[in-house]
Amino acid sequence: MxxxxxxxxxxxxxxxxxxxxxxxxxxxxxxxxxxxxxxxxxxxxxxxxxxxxxxxxxxxxxxxxxxxxxxxxxxxxxxxxxxxxxxxxxxxxxxxxxxxxxxxxxxxxxxxxxxxxxxxxxxxxxxxxxxxxxxxxxxxxxxxxxxxxxxxxxxxxxxxxxxxxxxxxxxxxxxxxxxxxxxxxxxxxxxxxxxxxxxxxSQEDDEGPEIIAEEMYHFYDSTPMMGFKLTNSGLKMVLDVDVPKNIAQHFPGIVHPFLAKQGLRIEDIDHLIFHPGGKKIIETVELQFGELGKNIDETKNILREYGNMSSATVLYVLERYMERPTGTGELGLMLSFGPGFSAQRILLKW
The missing domain is CATH 3.40.47.10 (Thiolase/Chalcone synthase)
Known part of the structure; x- marks a missing residue:
């Protein structure tokens, strides 16, 4: 099913x-x-x-x-x-x-x-x-x-x-x-x-990319890195300057073991559908994947055109890939980061 x-x-x-x-x-x-x-x-x-x-x-x-x-x-x-x-x-x-x-x-x-x-x-x-x-x-x-x-x-x-x-x-x-x-x-x-x-x-006749695998990944002892503090004037942003550095340190453990469980490597992925957390996080991701010939151009486009819209943003990126011609059997890796600190991953197959 x-x-x-x-x-x-x-x-x-x-x-x-x-x-x-x-x-x-x-x-x-x-x-x-x-x-x-x-x-x-x-x-x-x-x-x-x-x-x-x-x-x-x-x-x-x-x-x-x-x-x-x-x-x-x-x-x-x-x-x-x-x-x-x-x-x-x-x-x-x-x-x-x-x-x-x-x-x-x-x-x-x-x-x-x-x-x-x-x-x-x-x-x-x-x-x-x-x-x-x-x-x-x-x-x-x-x-x-x-x-x-x-x-x-x-x-x-x-x-x-x-x-x-x-x-x-x-x-x-x-x-x-x-x-x-x-x-x-x-x-x-x-x-x-x-x-x-x-x-x-989960109806057989409905079409679209299939969710092959999904996992969450939690950074230990990182709760102060990102979030909101509830104050009398509203939700006050908490954002540690070391967020991009911490993501970079965890990146291999976030991506490669997840794909390995499916018998895949990053080279096998056709589409990187990543949440655009901000310019520095995008630069961090590009450093990880640039040498492999992969790009996150749509992630950068969404950030430029709309900004970071928190949880909704990765869906804006996904929509771009859903609307373009995609070959049967192509694979997409969805990835987002958030308070906790945590990373969420989904593997899609068209």
């Missing part, structure tokens, strides 16, 4: 700005800071390899004093809307009806709501009353692949079923106006908002 990813669809929020358009807002935000510091911050934005980013809030809202409650209310309102519309687009693309879904996974780490996002989607789209629902939170950028792993395990145990994995993230809603730390600045420079939906199936 095979589990396949049949469809991937993305959806961006209503607001967008290029990096060039964001710079004047930095002048206002950094007013009163040392000129040398202001110059450094602008340089971080300009060299982040992000040309454009989308947001659930206008730049005026992002760069004004907005309370945690106000930002979270926007996150709830816009997040539910994005998730619902993105699922509708995916269902239409696949030719499925809402009532044909058996399992619904919603992913987000950039805001809070109880009941979770999936409850609202069930009511709005009148999904079946016995649908199994799973909200995935607090896993950050890694969760896009985590959600697919959870869906795959459900479908493997339940042949003939269908699942939807929806990731909706709004890192701009976590921006801290009173925080001039490098973590907050780098986060603002590389992150953007977005939504994506992947549909999976």
């Amino acid at each position: 095979n589990v396949k990813i049949t469809t991937v669809t993305k959806l961006t929020p209503q607001y967008s700005r290029t990096t060039t358009e964001i710079i004047p807002f930095l002048d206002t935000w950094l007013q009163g800071q040392e000129p040398r510091f202001i110059k450094k911050v602008k340089k971080i934005f300009e060299q982040a390899a992000v040309d454009k980013r989308y947001s659930i809030m206008s730049p005026e809202e992002v760069f004004n004093q907005t309370s945690f409650e106000d930002k979270n209310n926007i996150y709830i309102r816009e997040g539910i809307k994005l998730a619902t519309e993105c699922l509708q687009l995916a269902l239409k693309k696949a030719g499925w009806q809402p009532q044909e879904l058996d399992y619904l996974i919603t992913i987000s780490c950039t805001g809070f709501m109880i009941p979770s996002m999936d409850a609202y989607i069930i009511n709005t789209l009148n999904l079946k009353q016995d649908i199994v629902r799973l909200p995935v939170t607090e896993m950050g950028c890694a969760a896009g692949i985590s959600g697919i792993i959870y869906a795959k395990n459900f479908l493997k145990a339940n042949p003939g079923k269908r699942a939807a994995v929806i990731a909706v993230e709004s890192p701009t809603a976590t921006f801290q106006l009173d925080d001039f730390s490098m973590a907050n600045i780098v986060s603002a420079a590389i992150f953007g908002d977005g939504a994506a939906c992947a549909l999976l199936s």
Whole structure:
């Protein structure tokens, strides 16, 4: 019994700005800071390899004093809307009806709501009353692949079923106006908002790349490396400067043993479907694979066009590969990193 990813669809929020358009807002935000510091911050934005980013809030809202409650209310309102519309687009693309879904996974780490996002989607789209629902939170950028792993395990145990994995993230809603730390600045420079939906199936007639293998990999004693600290003003970014270095140290253990279990080497992989964590992480990955003639061009393209949208971003990369002509038997390696610290891996076969 095979589990396949049949469809991937993305959806961006209503607001967008290029990096060039964001710079004047930095002048206002950094007013009163040392000129040398202001110059450094602008340089971080300009060299982040992000040309454009989308947001659930206008730049005026992002760069004004907005309370945690106000930002979270926007996150709830816009997040539910994005998730619902993105699922509708995916269902239409696949030719499925809402009532044909058996399992619904919603992913987000950039805001809070109880009941979770999936409850609202069930009511709005009148999904079946016995649908199994799973909200995935607090896993950050890694969760896009985590959600697919959870869906795959459900479908493997339940042949003939269908699942939807929806990731909706709004890192701009976590921006801290009173925080001039490098973590907050780098986060603002590389992150953007977005939504994506992947549909999976264990029905024989449904088509798409098959999930051959999946595994998680946990870095011991690395919990302080990345995450959010809950403060009175909202979610404050935690981002260790050594994240790229730690990834580089673990990289051989993340990739090669996973492939070896399937009798494969990295040379056998046709498509590298990697989460674009940021410019430095991309450079780290390229150093690992460049000599093998492999590239992560689509990963770089997504970062440039949208920024890092946390859990949704790897699905944007996957959509690019789902939409291009792919030969039968070609292999794809999906990889993402997130708080914990952890790496998530999936092996696909077309």
